[in-house]
Amino acid sequence: MEDKYVFHVHTKRCGHAEEIEDEEYVKRALELGSKSIYFTDHGPFPNNPFRNRMRYEKLDEYILSLKLLRDKYMGKIRIHIGIEIEYLPSYDEYYKQLRDMEDIEILILGQHHAETSSGRYTFELEDKSDEWRYLMEGQIAGTETGYFDVVAHPDRLFKREKKWTLDMKTEAERFIRVATKKNITIEKNIASMHHKNQYWKEFWDLVPKDMPIVIGSDAHCLDDIVVGKGW
Numbered sequence: 001m002e003d004k005y006v007f008h009v010h011t012k013r014c015g016h017a018e019e020i021e022d023e024e025y026v027k028r029a030l031e032l033g034s035k036s037i038y039f040t041d042h043g044p045f046p047n048n049p050f051r052n053r054m055r056y057e058k059l060d061e062y063i064l065s066l067k068l069l070r071d072k073y074m075g076k077i078r079i080h081i082g083i084e085i086e087y088l089p090s091y092d093e094y095y096k097q098l099r100d101m102e103d104i105e106i107l108i109l110g111q112h113h114a115e116t117s118s119g120r121y122t123f124e125l126e127d128k129s130d131e132w133r134y135l136m137e138g139q140i141a142g143t144e145t146g147y148f149d150v151v152a153h154p155d156r157l158f159k160r161e162k163k164w165t166l167d168m169k170t171e172a173e174r175f176i177r178v179a180t181k182k183n184i185t186i187e188k189n190i191a192s193m194h195h196k197n198q199y200w201k202e203f204w205d206l207v208p209k210d211m212p213i214v215i216g217s218d219a220h221c222l223d224d225i226v227v228g229k230g231w
């Protein structure tokens with residue numbers, strides 16, 4: 001796709017984005033000459049076990065709001081409806097349900113937390129030194145499932161690390177091998193570039209030239225909107 005696009009946009013529903021109407025993002029994308037916009041708010045889980053996610057009972061309203069905008073802006077900009085979500089093996093059936101929903105066009109894997117070997121979550125770990133290994137396990141397992149179209153910020157899981165190590169390189173290569181095998185798109189996340197140790201050049205140096213890459217805004221407010229080209 002050579003046209004300009006805006007990829008990876010959150011909405012007020014996740015609880016940590018600007019309190020604005022969805023349409024504001026569409027208008028900004030249009031102003032910037034974008035031909036399409038991909039909304040991928042933080043997807044809900046049944047019974048809302050996690051904070052900072054859209055509530056499960058809001059999912060229908062989210063989809064409806066975007067469908068109305070899609071019709072309103074038809075011919076001007078293509079509006080895509082998606083979800084960004086963590087891969088947690090115990091919810092495996094749920095991702096199949098999301099995949100089967102006709103109105104959800106795109107699922108992106110954003111491994112912000114993961115299940116640990118003791119059946120808990122990484123945000124509960126007292127010692128976070130192994131966090132990135134669990135996140136990597138989740139990210140690779142999620143990529144393997146084939147449920148997801150894009151892996152968001154595949155390098156952000158190293159955010160607590162201070163410098164690039166051989167261990168990180170080995171694991172990054174393992175992920176890239178699986179992503180390549182699955183022919184999945186990986187995201188260069190613009191928001192990560194504005195935070196220390198979330199964007200790793202060393203990771204991107206390992207990515208083969210022909211791997212599909214999308215530029216993601218990861219917008220949580222209007223001013224985060226960035227236009228990408230060539231995906």
Ligand SMILES: [Zn+2]
Pocket residue numbers: 010014016042220
């Ligand atoms: Zn967020």
Ligand SMILES: [Zn+2]
Pocket residue numbers: 008010084110152218
């Ligand atoms: Zn995001």
